[in-house]
Amino acid sequence: MIITKFEEGRKKVSRSSRLVGTLAIMFLLVASPAGLALTYNRIAGASSVLGGAATGITALPSAGKNSTGGVPPAVAELTSLAQGCYVLSPNSNSWTQVACETAQQASKLPKPTEGGSHGVKGESAENLISAGAINYYPSVPSSPGISDSSKGSGSFSVQANTNGFQGVNGQLDWVQFTDQNDAGSPSNNFCIWNVDITTQNYNNNCMSLPYYMVGLYGIPWLFMEGYAPGNGYLYAEFCMESSKYCYSISASDEYCLGGGNCDGGSMFDQFWSMTGTVLGYGGGSKASFVSGSSLSTLVGLWDNPSKPYASGEQLVITDEENNLPTQSTSFSGCSGGWCWVSTSA
Secondary structure (H helix, E strand, C coil): CEEECCCCCCCCCCCCCCCCCCCCCCCEEEECCCCCCCCHHHHCCCCCEECCEECCCCCCCCCCCCCCCCCCHHHHHHHCCCCCEEEECCCCCCEEEECCCCHHHHCCCCCCCCCCCCCEEEECCCCCCCEEEEEEEEECCCCCCEEECCCEECCEEEEEEECCEECCCCCEEEEEEEEEEECCCCEEEEEEEEEECCCCEEEEEEEECCEEECCCCCCCCEEEEEECCCCCEEEEEEEECCCCEEEEEEEECCCCCCCHHHHCCCCCCCCCEEEEEEECCCCCCEEEECCCCEEEEEEEEECCCCCCEEEEEECCCCCCEECCCCCEEEEEEEECCEEEEEEEC
């Protein structure tokens, strides 16, 4: 259930819209066994969006919608906007700029860490990428369906995180795209985090959403996309509940994940992986799904990644976690510039 924090009667926003160096984090990558594909029948009937265009039960855009290489169409729209925070205007396909949170407000959020210990990772084995997107399909049998160890009933975070990379600062860096939903406050914050893992410095740019979620019961779908086009900025889009509520935010590509113009042209694109799932709210908390729950995710990578492969993650050193074990992970295919992998938990 999604609830507005504004007074009743106010219009609601609706959607018409390698690793470089040695990581300080230990990964055990478990290749997906053949025959464990998560079929589209599992998510049939759930509305799905990639790049901001509603596509019914189609999880990713068709080949005819996107040109090969370059920028996903909906992301091209976002990069044309002035830097800042946006919502989609009701009954239109245009973004309306709104105020971002101040640095003081954003600093109050607990730090997230690289999530995905029970998620899925989509990787490009040869080519680098410019965008990654994750569709999340939670299924919980009762309300609220999830509880956070620090924030209580109905709270959690949605994370979509890049690979680690050696940034322009010479340190081990990371980029995280998150939504931190606190049903108790209530509050909901959508952020881009530029993270220096070496020094544990977390810089975030955030917007406070006018809607929050009371758990995951009755919410069939969530979506997060992150983009590093090499123009010196990062872009993200987050949508909730069948594309009814969509938001976008941009921030400086502080450590040059996308390379290109971010530091005058000396850095190369270092974006090759996306991982994510539904985790604890932040600060090392744990999200506990009620018994009988499941979570399917679909991770897409843009820029014609060649020979992508799927991998489950085990023994990932991460503070946030959830209580769902990964059941299966599989490579699902490529189409129109996107390649994707899927998992069930």
